[in-house]
Amino acid sequence: xxxxxxxxxxxxxxxxxxxxxxxxxxxxxxxxxxxxxxxxxxxxxxxxxxxxxxxxxxxxxxxxxxxxxxxxxxxxxxxxxxxxxxxxxxxxxxxxxxxxxxxxxxxxxxxxxxxxxxxxxxxxxxxxxxxxxxxxxxxxxxxxxxxxxxxxxxxxxxxxxxxxxxxxxxxxxxxxxxxxxxxxxxxxxxxxxxxxxxxxxxxxxxxxxxxxxxxxxxxxxxxxxxxxxxxxxxxxxxxxxxxxxxxxxxxxxxxxxxxxxxxxxxxxxxxxxxxxxxxxxxxxxxxxxxxxxxxxx
Numbered sequence: 001x002x003x004x005x006x007x008x009x010x011x012x013x014x015x016x017x018x019x020x021x022x023x024x025x026x027x028x029x030x031x032x033x034x035x036x037x038x039x040x041x042x043x044x045x046x047x048x049x050x051x052x053x054x055x056x057x058x059x060x061x062x063x064x065x066x067x068x069x070x071x072x073x074x075x076x077x078x079x080x081x082x083x084x085x086x087x088x089x090x091x092x093x094x095x096x097x098x099x100x101x102x103x104x105x106x107x108x109x110x111x112x113x114x115x116x117x118x119x120x121x122x123x124x125x126x127x128x129x130x131x132x133x134x135x136x137x138x139x140x141x142x143x144x145x146x147x148x149x150x151x152x153x154x155x156x157x158x159x160x161x162x163x164x165x166x167x168x169x170x171x172x173x174x175x176x177x178x179x180x181x182x183x184x185x186x187x188x189x190x191x192x193x194x195x196x197x198x199x200x201x202x203x204x205x206x207x208x209x210x211x212x213x214x215x216x217x218x219x220x221x222x223x224x225x226x227x228x229x230x231x232x233x234x235x236x237x238x239x240x241x242x243x244x245x246x247x248x249x250x251x252x253x254x255x256x257x258x259x260x261x262x263x264x265x266x267x268x269x270x271x272x273x274x275x276x277x278x279x280x281x282x283x284x285x286x287x288x289x290x291x292x293x294x295x296x297x
Contacts, residue, residue: 269286
């Protein structure tokens with residue numbers, strides 16, 4: 001049956017002007033198809049920024065087939081920014097059905113091989129999210145808003161887990177905590193401690209915050225090396241806007257302000273204030289003595 005259906009779908013893609021590639025995922029698990037049982041999931045990549053087609057389910061030769069359309073540019077951005085967790089699983093479980101320009105092969109290579117360039121960028125983005133959760137949790141804790149602090153500490157722990165998985169060279173997946181338990185059981189223990197430890201919720205939050213300060217922020221130079229490499233490769237001073245634009249060159253929206261601020265505190269980056277008329281602007285450059293391991297591999 002597969003030998004009949006696949007060529008039919010491929011032929012359909014060849015005649016669809018918006019289709020730039022397609023992946024086939026046979027017998028996909030229910031959690032990959034929104035709990036809708038199908039025999040075949042077809043992920044179609046569109047050259048359009050907003051595909052006219054979204055999703056459809058139909059029957060072909062007694063097979064129940066679901067097609068899902070996604071913009072190729074959005075797919076590249078979302079797998080780095082973790083905006084579409086299902087997409088990573090589809091790519092990992094799929095086989096290339098149609099790829100005239102080899103764009104799908106490039107995308108699958110990023111997820112399956114996780115090249116250093118993309119791993120560095122993704123770690124940097126996760127670090128920014130972790131710093132945001134860290135600051136928000138501390139703030140809510142200070143105001144006595146325990147439930148809000150707990151929410152953000154959970155998000156921060158997830159970011160920490162994702163950083164540990166990436167540091168081990170793997171791409172974070174939907175079963176993140178299974179990955180973390182195997183690769184870094186210490187972080188998984190903190191996750192369990194937060195959920196069911198013997199201390200009060202407030203004490204558990206404070207303990208996790210201390211653990212993050214020690215284990216993550218002390219490795220700021222490693223997790224944030226994408227930004228440090230930018231500063232190293234192009235000498236001179238950068239504005240925060242320029243750094244945000246550089247990391248967001250593939251359609252990503254990232255705010256590096258907390259990360260750069262932390263790098264300044266730790267003397268990794270120097271902040272320079274430029275005065276122009278009545279306006280001043282903060283610009284940043286790598287400290288003159290260099291950064292240990294900034295080039296990385």
